[in-house]
Every structure is written in C-alpha cells, then in structure tokens.
Amino acid sequence: MDRANVVIIGGGVVGCAIARAASAKWKDVLLLEQMPKLGMGASSRNSGVIHSGLYYTPGSLKAKLCVRGNRLTYEFCAAHGVPHRNTGKLVVATSREQEATLAELMERGRANGVTGLRIVDAAAVRAREPHIAATAAIEVPSTGIVASEELVKAYARIAAEQGADIVLHAKVEKLEAAGGAVRVKSSAGEIEARCLVNSAGLFADDVAGLLGSEMAKHKIYPVRGEYCELVRGRTDLVRGLVYPLPHPEGLSLGVHLTKTLYGGVLVGPTAHYIADKNDYESNRPPVEDFVRMAQPMLPEIRAEDLRPSYTGIRAKLAPPGSHHPSDFIIERDKQFPNVVQLIGLESPALTSAGAIAEMVEGLIGEVLG
Numbered sequence: 001m002d003r004a005n006v007v008i009i010g011g012g013v014v015g016c017a018i019a020r021a022a023s024a025k026w027k028d029v030l031l032l033e034q035m036p037k038l039g040m041g042a043s044s045r046n047s048g049v050i051h052s053g054l055y056y057t058p059g060s061l062k063a064k065l066c067v068r069g070n071r072l073t074y075e076f077c078a079a080h081g082v083p084h085r086n087t088g089k090l091v092v093a094t095s096r097e098q099e100a101t102l103a104e105l106m107e108r109g110r111a112n113g114v115t116g117l118r119i120v121d122a123a124a125v126r127a128r129e130p131h132i133a134a135t136a137a138i139e140v141p142s143t144g145i146v147a148s149e150e151l152v153k154a155y156a157r158i159a160a161e162q163g164a165d166i167v168l169h170a171k172v173e174k175l176e177a178a179g180g181a182v183r184v185k186s187s188a189g190e191i192e193a194r195c196l197v198n199s200a201g202l203f204a205d206d207v208a209g210l211l212g213s214e215m216a217k218h219k220i221y222p223v224r225g226e227y228c229e230l231v232r233g234r235t236d237l238v239r240g241l242v243y244p245l246p247h248p249e250g251l252s253l254g255v256h257l258t259k260t261l262y263g264g265v266l267v268g269p270t271a272h273y274i275a276d277k278n279d280y281e282s283n284r285p286p287v288e289d290f291v292r293m294a295q296p297m298l299p300e301i302r303a304e305d306l307r308p309s310y311t312g313i314r315a316k317l318a319p320p321g322s323h324h325p326s327d328f329i330i331e332r333d334k335q336f337p338n339v340v341q342l343i344g345l346e347s348p349a350l351t352s353a354g355a356i357a358e359m360v361e362g363l364i365g366e367v368l369g
C-alpha cells in the first residue's frame, strides 16, 4: 500500500479507537505507532477510571464526549471481554465549608446529563467506606474501572480484524501536504494519506508542527502525575473509589484512592508541570507527600502503608498558572483540511475514546466524501 485512505498517527487508546471506527467504514486504514507496543503512553499510565462526566464545563467537548464515552465504554467492554467493573464512586467533603462546593459540583454533573447523582451524609459514607472521614459526599453511580491496556488491545484487535494495518516502531518524522493528500514519512517507510489523523497524545503539537500547521500554536504542557499504592495488608483501608474535591482551577481531580480491578489501592496521581515530555522519573515526591494529601480523607494512612508506583504524563493545554480549564481540540485543520487534529487529549480521554472515535469518523467522512 503506498496510498491509504486514512493514516492515524499514534497508537494510544484514542488512535486505536479511531482505527476501529474508521476500518469499519473504509478500506486502507493505517495506524503508525513509534513505540514497540501500543498504549505505552498515557493510555497505560492512568487511574483506569471510567469517568461519569461530573466535572467538566457544561457544553464542552470533555463533558459531552465523557458522558457518551462512559456508556460506550461499558457496552464495548461487555461485548468484547475487556475486564471492567461499574463500581460507582464517592466525591467527599471533609469539612462543612467544602459541602457548598460539593453541591455545586453535583449541579454541574446534572447539567452534563450525569444520572443518579445524590448527596449522602457522613453515616452513609462510613457504611460504605468505614475508614474514610467525610462530612458528606456525592455518590456517582456511573463511575467504574477498566483495564486500560486491555481496552487499547481490544480496539486494536478489532481494527486489525477489519483490515486496518497497525505498524509499530514507526515514528512519524516528516509530513508534507501534496495536492489534496499528505505524504507521511516514518521510520517504517513512506505513504500518502488521503486523510491524516493526528492522535499523537503528548506529542500532538509537535506532529502539527511537522506539517507547518498553525495548530502547533496549541502548545502541550506536560503535567506529571505520580502514584503510590497501599502495601499488602493495608488495602482493606479502601473498598472502592474515593475522590476529594477537584483542584479549583482544573489542574487535576486531586489525589484520589482507587481500588483496582485486581484488589490493590492506588493513591494519586499528583499533578505538577515538568520541562521534558519524556521525564517519567526525576524528582519524585516522597511518600510523606502522599500521606499529607490523602490524610484528610483517610486519617489512618501512614508513610509505611505506601510504596511508590508508576507515573503518567498529562497532555495539558493550560500553561502553568492558568486559571481556566482547557477543552479537547478535535477538528479539521483549516490550513490542511484533509488533516484531523486532536490536541490536548488529557483526562477523560480514556473514558471518552469511543465517543471521540465517533466524532472523528464523521470528520474523516467529510474529507473522504
């Protein structure tokens, strides 16, 4: 194949979901991933939570695609044997002052179409989570957890069964617009794309830059999140998913407690801007920082209960010091209309991937006619 209908750059959960949707409709779909395996970026370094859509600005892409993506993810996982569980979650207030924010958050969720939300009192929280200290909480029944790497593999497997070509070790290094198509040069070879989809996650701004697109001005600021986990013998401290109130300026959802599908408990992620998109390790905060962040919700937690775990890097569009949460950018490039750009796909893009793929399928359809 030296000409493809669709070339997708990036084999994370979003690129693989797009490959599945596109290959159901068109022949000659190619996905290029630079790493030796799919999903090695943010798609396997996250909390694995199927979010409800509670947090996001009403009317935003994040709100719409998360609420729809939540339902699509459950349906997809059930149909294709991807390990998942509809656990529900609690967002807790740990003081009377925080309760007003809790009520506002619930209203926002309702405006986004999240169903089943209700405020419960301290006794109800204790009945569900005996070690959690809270004055009240929002109960969010549609939240769940998913094995994110398995989700990536399942999208990719179906794409391949439908005829998509998935090429690993294929770093896209050069892009040239040429007469209604884009010439894509990667470490695996060259191909002409009738429609190009930039789904390069943390590197989507750099890929837009390869094309000379003005959309490269949407700079991605890497924000690292570290996790710890509770040691064996202390995992009973948490039964489900427990979140604090989110960061007021949208930096993160706050260090939360996540019971995983396999019985462990994650504590994290932290959120801090870093200089280098490839830096997963330097200057990790000590476990004492996690104790300090989790203790308002979980007073019994001690440093010896924790051991460091993995890290992930968010693809943030909001620069350091910004007071506004950003939205996903998903659109056809105005300068290069046969290119679909996806930039700033931070959380909740794991949850939203199925809904993002539906939207991108529509945009690819406009390009291919």
Ligand SMILES: Cc1cc2nc3c(=O)[nH]c(=O)nc-3n(C[C@H](O)[C@H](O)[C@H](O)COP(=O)(O)OP(=O)(O)OC[C@H]3O[C@@H](n4cnc5c(N)ncnc54)[C@H](O)[C@@H]3O)c2cc1C
Binding pocket: 009, 010, 011, 012, 013, 014, 015, 032, 033, 034, 035, 038, 039, 040, 041, 042, 043, 044, 045, 046, 047, 048, 049, 050, 051, 170, 171, 172, 173, 199, 200, 201, 202, 203, 204, 207, 224, 225, 269, 311, 312, 313, 314, 315, 345, 346, 347, 348, 349, 350, 351, 352
């Ligand atoms: C700490 C953390 C916790 C999170 N928790 C959740 C959660 O609980 N629920 C939720 O819904 N979301 C969560 N998210 C967000 C979610 O993980 C991401 O939004 C999602 O995984 C993004 O998927 P992606 O496919 O866009 O990006 P990625 O998974 O980063 O994939 C992009 C791919 O593009 C490839 N690539 C880049 N450049 C090139 C190139 N030039 N050539 C070829 N390939 C290239 C990369 O190697 C990579 O594999 C979390 C994120 C983080 C960091």
